[in-house]
Amino acid sequence: MGGRYDDYRHLVRLVLLFAAGILVFFLVRAYMMPPDFGRYGHYRAGALDDIRQLPVKFAGQKACVECHTDVAETRAPGKHARISCETCHGALGAHAVDPGLAAATKPDPRTVCLPCHSALRSRPKTHPQIVVADHAGDAKCNACHRPHQPAVS
Amino acid sequence: MENRREFLGQGVRLLVLTGVAAAAWEHVQAGTPEAAESYHTTDHWWGFAIDIEKCIGCGSCVRACKTENDVPLDAYTFRTWVERYVIDSDDPDHPRVDSPNGGYDGFEELTGLPENIKTFFVPKLCNHCADSPCVQVCPVGATFDSPDGVVLVDKTRCLGCRYCVQACPYGCRYIDPRTHTVDKCSLCYHRITKGLTTACVEVCPTGSRMLGDLKNPSDPIHAFLRDHKVMVLKPQLGTRSKNFYAGLDGSVR
Amino acid sequence: MGVEGFIYPNELELQWSVLIVLYPFITGLVAGAFILASLERVFNVQAVKPTYRLALLTALAFLLVAPLPLQLHLGRPERSFEMYLTPQPRSAMAMFGFVYLWYLMVVLLLEIWLDYRKEIVLTWKSSTGPKRLLYATLALGCDNISPRALKLDDRIGYAITIIGIPSAFMLHGYVGFIFGSIKANPWWSTPLMPIVFLFSAMVSGIAAVMLLYMLMCRMRGVKIDMPCVDAIARYLFYVFVIDFSLEMLDLIHRLYEADESLKALDFMVHTRLWWSQVILQIVVGTVVPITILGLMQLVRFGEGVRRALYAVAGTLTVVGIFAMRWNVVIGGQLFSKSFLGYTVYKLEFATREGLLPAILLMVLPFVILAVLVRVLPPWIDTEVRTHAPTATA
Numbered sequence: 001m002g003g004r005y006d007d008y009r010h011l012v013r014l015v016l017l018f019a020a021g022i023l024v025f026f027l028v029r030a031y032m033m034p035p036d037f038g039r040y041g042h043y044r045a046g047a048l049d050d051i052r053q054l055p056v057k058f059a060g061q062k063a064c065v066e067c068h069t070d071v072a073e074t075r076a077p078g079k080h081a082r083i084s085c086e087t088c089h090g091a092l093g094a095h096a097v098d099p100g101l102a103a104a105t106k107p108d109p110r111t112v113c114l115p116c117h118s119a120l121r122s123r124p125k126t127h128p129q130i131v132v133a134d135h136a137g138d139a140k141c142n143a144c145h146r147p148h149q150p151a152v153s
Numbered sequence: 154m155e156n157r158r159e160f161l162g163q164g165v166r167l168l169v170l171t172g173v174a175a176a177a178w179e180h181v182q183a184g185t186p187e188a189a190e191s192y193h194t195t196d197h198w199w200g201f202a203i204d205i206e207k208c209i210g211c212g213s214c215v216r217a218c219k220t221e222n223d224v225p226l227d228a229y230t231f232r233t234w235v236e237r238y239v240i241d242s243d244d245p246d247h248p249r250v251d252s253p254n255g256g257y258d259g260f261e262e263l264t265g266l267p268e269n270i271k272t273f274f275v276p277k278l279c280n281h282c283a284d285s286p287c288v289q290v291c292p293v294g295a296t297f298d299s300p301d302g303v304v305l306v307d308k309t310r311c312l313g314c315r316y317c318v319q320a321c322p323y324g325c326r327y328i329d330p331r332t333h334t335v336d337k338c339s340l341c342y343h344r345i346t347k348g349l350t351t352a353c354v355e356v357c358p359t360g361s362r363m364l365g366d367l368k369n370p371s372d373p374i375h376a377f378l379r380d381h382k383v384m385v386l387k388p389q390l391g392t393r394s395k396n397f398y399a400g401l402d403g404s405v406r
Numbered sequence: 407m408g409v410e411g412f413i414y415p416n417e418l419e420l421q422w423s424v425l426i427v428l429y430p431f432i433t434g435l436v437a438g439a440f441i442l443a444s445l446e447r448v449f450n451v452q453a454v455k456p457t458y459r460l461a462l463l464t465a466l467a468f469l470l471v472a473p474l475p476l477q478l479h480l481g482r483p484e485r486s487f488e489m490y491l492t493p494q495p496r497s498a499m500a501m502f503g504f505v506y507l508w509y510l511m512v513v514l515l516l517e518i519w520l521d522y523r524k525e526i527v528l529t530w531k532s533s534t535g536p537k538r539l540l541y542a543t544l545a546l547g548c549d550n551i552s553p554r555a556l557k558l559d560d561r562i563g564y565a566i567t568i569i570g571i572p573s574a575f576m577l578h579g580y581v582g583f584i585f586g587s588i589k590a591n592p593w594w595s596t597p598l599m600p601i602v603f604l605f606s607a608m609v610s611g612i613a614a615v616m617l618l619y620m621l622m623c624r625m626r627g628v629k630i631d632m633p634c635v636d637a638i639a640r641y642l643f644y645v646f647v648i649d650f651s652l653e654m655l656d657l658i659h660r661l662y663e664a665d666e667s668l669k670a671l672d673f674m675v676h677t678r679l680w681w682s683q684v685i686l687q688i689v690v691g692t693v694v695p696i697t698i699l700g701l702m703q704l705v706r707f708g709e710g711v712r713r714a715l716y717a718v719a720g721t722l723t724v725v726g727i728f729a730m731r732w733n734v735v736i737g738g739q740l741f742s743k744s745f746l747g748y749t750v751y752k753l754e755f756a757t758r759e760g761l762l763p764a765i766l767l768m769v770l771p772f773v774i775l776a777v778l779v780r781v782l783p784p785w786i787d788t789e790v791r792t793h794a795p796t797a798t799a
Contacts (some may be wrong), residue, residue: 006555008555008558010548013546013548037492042294042297042494047297047307048305050307051339053343058221058349058352060349060355086355086356091217091220116211120260124209127359249412250744252414254415290497292497293500310488312488313480319590319591322589324414324743328421333481
């Protein structure tokens, strides 16, 4: 090149403009970056804590059995022994904390029994299932079966 | 006299219970006291196992997941769902598959089916792939692998570009219509880090779904993987899914 | 026609809408227009010189609009700046911000500025009031337009055009890679995708500039430079043949290998994509224009007939390339990843991702171009202007 400064002063101004832009970008970036980003990987480390602190809705079998030992004993020898209480009784995390609140209701047998026990060809053959119309007509399931000890004695 | 003492007794009992409950709330929230504070991500490597032979398609898992994780009920979006496969032996190349409302309301019996069919349920959820294509494509690091092997979403950073939804081969992801960000099964991370199990495993009545900690030598998943012939979905894509199916038929996609 | 067969429950609604069809279409026009401009600047195809500045301005007008469909599509557009803060290095989409900025600032704006600087300064010095301020700003307050300064500009502009060609390839090629690298989607996943995108981009860009040039000559009441348009059409034909060959190669390859996905894809093309792919993209948008352009290489028609045929071929081309984008983006989401079913795309009208915003976004670049052509007229002293020869010192 070897020209006088006048020949390329517009380029100098351009480069300065670019440099200013890049500087502004880095300043903005420093301000806007979450401080814990990248600690464990390419993500905000605080996200792990955020997710861990989400509310728990299902108490879990162990929590139920802590208080309801009698039910646990009744169920132990039966076919429903391994099924979690909340499968039929719904989410009871709040109840486990404060038994006065959100007391577990006895669900309507038809709404909890049939989703598992109505006959479907796709179900394993070993699974106990009935065709409702042929089985007991309009009778409720707990007329003959106790949900905690389902075998008909 | 007697009534007032009884009344006072009841009152005191209630007060004590409330106090205990308040103290207990923290523990219930934490699962067990030991589990919460001492959870180190490096001690765990989470996986999942499903025994197809045991699934009865009751839909308890779908309902429990929607409750536990506040998944929208009025949108067709699912963190987990159950599919029903019907394979006609005379036409095995064309399996009939359905998943009415994701299995949320269970399944109705199909009518008009031929005699010679093979039919079963397949529960699906995020595979928490070790080589996850969804994490690979996220432009901003809003979805990521946790150090303990769970693929999670940072709701505060997701742009809602939906690239990860396109990249997931299994259809596990969806856009939450309320936040316009992506959502998916988090393996109930908020539960498993407190010593609880996932909501879907908790309520599964047959034990078809199992959470497993692959880093824990005494975890039953090791025996399960040893004693069953297992497969993952779409192994040819190399996602290294950590969702192992026992009894998976070759027709399942 | 609703949902057919089985789809994963989360696949009911399409994720990427018509706005995501628009984006590769727009960046394709940018890349194609720029390549046409570089034909003259770098490859010394003198015949297309009259369209040089128009091509650059067209590229700029469309480039300015390009991010808008993306912003409208995002679930959380206010967070889009995160792509600059924490770009995930393995994601092709994370490149967008940087490739876009690079191409806008370092390639396109710089090249236009350097090419127009003399006129900008002259206009600055001969204006008053707000117009004077505008042009002074555009000149960055520097009024050095000595022959040496201009020669320097020319050399730098030449270098930028050279850098600009791979940059234009990047700008549009990475979009092809965004689709082509998704192993989960067999309609998209192919190493050919970036190349197909690029060549169809060049086709659409060249055709668009050709159409715009003819239109603007008409509007200015100026005679269309026929050798120029003939040359552009010739290049259009060559690139189109390559593009068509690539797309046919992809198709033939798929049909031959006949892997598991083919059944589902084939069915989709014959039903849900019949009109948009077979009729609009392939027949009307590719075979017909190629035939017309090819015929015109063999038979010398009169000027009036040639103009008419170029207009027809150019329009069909642009429509066909839009259809191609549609078929890739929407088509790739119409079938289930279970290969067992199909869903539908509900294109609404006046919603954020509906037809109305799409139409407005396609009109906007022309509005911007009209403004650009006012501020930076492409045809001041076109006849006498030459670029300083770069071979001599």
